[in-house]
Amino acid sequence: MLGGRGIRRRDGRAGSVTTRERWRQIIFEADTAPGKAFDVVLLALILASVLAVMLESVASVRAAAGAELRVAEWIFTVLFSAEYLARLAVVERPLRYARSFFGLVDLLAILPSYLSLVLPGAESLLVIRAFRLLRVFRVFKLGRFLGEQNLLLTSLRMSRAKVLVFLATVLILDLIVGSAMYLIEGPESGFTSIPTAMYWAIVTMTTVGYGDIAPATPTGQILASILMILGYSIIAVPTGIITAGIVEAARLPDTITTRSCPHCTSEGHLPSARYCRDCGGQLAE
Numbered sequence: 215m216l217g218g219r220g221i222r223r224r225d226g227r228a229g230s231v232t233t234r235e236r237w238r239q240i241i242f243e244a245d246t247a248p249g250k251a252f253d254v255v256l257l258a259l260i261l262a263s264v265l266a267v268m269l270e271s272v273a274s275v276r277a278a279a280g281a282e283l284r285v286a287e288w289i290f291t292v293l294f295s296a297e298y299l300a301r302l303a304v305v306e307r308p309l310r311y312a313r314s315f316f317g318l319v320d321l322l323a324i325l326p327s328y329l330s331l332v333l334p335g336a337e338s339l340l341v342i343r344a345f346r347l348l349r350v351f352r353v354f355k356l357g358r359f360l361g362e363q364n365l366l367l368t369s370l371r372m373s374r375a376k377v378l379v380f381l382a383t384v385l386i387l388d389l390i391v392g393s394a395m396y397l398i399e400g401p402e403s404g405f406t407s408i409p410t411a412m413y414w415a416i417v418t419m420t421t422v423g424y425g426d427i428a429p430a431t432p433t434g435q436i437l438a439s440i441l442m443i444l445g446y447s448i449i450a451v452p453t454g455i456i457t458a459g460i461v462e463a464a465r466l467p468d469t470i471t472t473r474s475c476p477h478c479t480s481e482g483h484l485p486s487a488r489y490c491r492d493c494g495g496q497l498a499e
Contacts, residue, residue: 238304238476241297256297260346263290267340287340291327294343298324306477306495319345369456376455384448388415391441395434403430419445 240248263286269275270283298320302308311317323343329336392412399405404427405414414427418441429435477495489496 234304235476237300241301241304257347259290259293260343263287263294264341264344266290267338271338287327291324294320294324307493310477310493316346373455373458377452380451380455384419387444388412388419391415391419391437394437395429398431398434398437399429403428403434415441418442419448421445421449 239246240252242249244250244253266283266286270280270287276283301311301317301320305311312321319342323340323346326336326339326342329339389408389412392415393408395414396405396408396411399411405411410427417424418438421442429438475490475493475495475497477490477493487497
């Protein structure tokens with residue numbers, strides 16, 4: 215454990231907080247001036263890095279300043295890599311943070327640059343850094359927006375089991391219908407394999423209808439019509455599941471603070487909370 219220094223605690227009393235905990239509050243929270251400054255600088259770097267990736271995709275800009283933009287991309291990558299390692303170093307459970315939503319986003323924000331060393335063009339995926347801009351709601355204390363963000367994330371978390379069951383059911387249905395269309399239509403109509411027929415079933419069920427593959431026989435057209443009608447009714451199912459999750463999540467206490475757990479980095483705890491609502495770990499005073 216790193217050494218400590220005397221600072222004022224959240225409850226206003228003087229106390230000793232370790233250097234590690236102090237840096238965790240700066241990096242993961244925005245309730246203090248240093249924490250807010252850290253996040254503001256981070257957001258500015260994210261915007262600049264996304265802009266650099268976008269500009270490099272423009273042929274005229276790439277021809278005029280391609281080398282400079284690539285150098286800038288690597289500078290951003292090094293800075294974000296150092297920040298990611300710092301986040302892992304200050305939390306109690308680094309693996310848990312690495313598997314969280316923002317932990318995965320932070321990792322994916324730097325991987326494309328390193329992948330570009332073996333896969334040219336992979337750096338275009340760096341625009342995933344834009345997901346990190348979601349932190350803007352907590353940085354500027356936009357309470358209403360932060361509350362809505364927490365509400366949406368909570369509802370998605372509460373509905374994930376139902377959504378997974380729904381997706382599994384849809385995939386099984388696509389497998390059955392795709393296999394039937396492969397048997398009915400065959401390669402003559404473009405259904406060259408069961409995976410190809412499943413692709414057609416997914417496109418048809420989602421009512422996208424690219425038109426690259428279409429049934430030619432009356433039996434196939436009847437089956438396609440049934441699948442299209444079924445697709446319209448299925449579209450409403452995930453909407454209902456998530457809406458029910460939002461209604462249930464709205465009944466929970468409003469949590470719009472940026473206070474985070476030192477163990478799992480979960481945010482949005484009430485000011486009076488002593489333990490994390492997700493992992494049960496003790497919160498910093």
